[in-house]
Amino acid sequence: MPVSDYQLISAWQQVLKLSNLEAGQTVTILTSSATNQQTLLAATVASQSMGAVVNRLDLPPVNAEKALSRDPLAYLGTTPLTGNKAAIAALKESDLVLDLMTLLFSPEQIDILKGGTKILLAVEPPEILVRTVPTEADRTRVKAAAARIAAAREMTVVSEAGTDLRCPLGEFHPISEYGFVDEPGRWDHWPSGFALTFPNEGQASGRIVIDKGDILLPQKMYCSSQIILTVENGYATKIEGGIDADLLNEYMASFNDPEGYAISHIGWGLQPRCHWSTLGLYDREQTIGMDARAFEGNFLFSLGPNNEAGGKRTTACHIDIPLRHCTVRLDGEDMVRNGKVLDGGVK
Numbered sequence: 001m002p003v004s005d006y007q008l009i010s011a012w013q014q015v016l017k018l019s020n021l022e023a024g025q026t027v028t029i030l031t032s033s034a035t036n037q038q039t040l041l042a043a044t045v046a047s048q049s050m051g052a053v054v055n056r057l058d059l060p061p062v063n064a065e066k067a068l069s070r071d072p073l074a075y076l077g078t079t080p081l082t083g084n085k086a087a088i089a090a091l092k093e094s095d096l097v098l099d100l101m102t103l104l105f106s107p108e109q110i111d112i113l114k115g116g117t118k119i120l121l122a123v124e125p126p127e128i129l130v131r132t133v134p135t136e137a138d139r140t141r142v143k144a145a146a147a148r149i150a151a152a153r154e155m156t157v158v159s160e161a162g163t164d165l166r167c168p169l170g171e172f173h174p175i176s177e178y179g180f181v182d183e184p185g186r187w188d189h190w191p192s193g194f195a196l197t198f199p200n201e202g203q204a205s206g207r208i209v210i211d212k213g214d215i216l217l218p219q220k221m222y223c224s225s226q227i228i229l230t231v232e233n234g235y236a237t238k239i240e241g242g243i244d245a246d247l248l249n250e251y252m253a254s255f256n257d258p259e260g261y262a263i264s265h266i267g268w269g270l271q272p273r274c275h276w277s278t279l280g281l282y283d284r285e286q287t288i289g290m291d292a293r294a295f296e297g298n299f300l301f302s303l304g305p306n307n308e309a310g311g312k313r314t315t316a317c318h319i320d321i322p323l324r325h326c327t328v329r330l331d332g333e334d335m336v337r338n339g340k341v342l343d344g345g346v347k
């Protein structure tokens with residue numbers, strides 16, 4: 001249901017304060033044709049209320065003829081910034097970019113962050129943003145979980161449904177997503193609340209069972225039958241099951257890119273204000289499904305790119321798959337047990 005402009009402006013002011021926005025700094029709000037107009041208004045007013053110099057950079061949409069979905073996270077890599085030197089220059093000159101368009105997993109985003117610019121992605125509907133306004137406590141939990149991942153050499157995941165996955169770690173640093181950008185060069189996503197990393201290139205192995213009720217994104221569907229992934233040398237070499245497996249297989253085959261079958265990020269959800277059931281209450285195009293990615297105790301894995309963490313793999317195909325009822329271990333210690341976050345996983 002709708003939130004008032006006052007509520008959304010207040011939420012943006014809290015996020016900008018947590019992001020250490022200072023008077024006189026430059027904020028550039030990145031928009032495109034799908035940008036939520038109330039979010040744009042609230043981000044603009046909140047930035048101005050804190051004394052920032054505010055710009056808006058509106059870019060024409062791209063990829064519509066290539067993507068099979070209108071979800072901005074469904075077709076990654078090229079963005080309206082690709083080859084757009086003037087736009088990139090403006091963002092590099094900004095202290096803070098509020099991305100109301102979606103740059104995720106783009107080489108341009110990585111390049112802009114290198115110069116110290118902060119980027120905050122925020123494209124969920126206003127009422128979801130207000131419900132999931134980040135807090136210092138979110139940052140504390142997520143960073144503690146990321147520190148556990150940074151110290152680990154192996155993540156293993158098992159479930160009663162039959163998941164039995166082994167991911168050697170160490171090649172990539174973990175990524176904390178807690179909803180605000182408090183350090184120069186940081187990217188984050190509001191809403192969020194999860195820690196993730198990437199398996200060492202080519203080393204993930206075992207089996208992943210996507211069980212009934214587990215979620216496929218960007219399909220935005222709860223599986224009604226099991227999908228069994230065989231994982232060898234870092235790639236899903238077989239995707240087997242019934243109609244749900246057929247839907248996933250056909251969608252991924254449409255990219256005609258073997259790199260789309262690589263295991264991408266792996267981690268677990270830590271956001272108590274996000275819920276597994278929320279996806280079923282929205283039409284597909286009303287949300288990008290961040291409740292599904294961040295709900296506390298999920299095991300979130302994905303297929304596709306790893307350039308976000310410094311890997312070489314860029315592919316347009318990106319599938320996020322949050323699983324319930326998994327046990328996630330780091331070097332043999334339970335972080336999440338059957339879908340419940342334990343002390344180690346930063347309860």
Ligand SMILES: O=c1ccc(O)c[nH]1
Nearest residue numbers: 073177189192302320
């Ligand atoms: O915030 C996000 C969203 C999608 C994704 O794959 C990673 N992090």
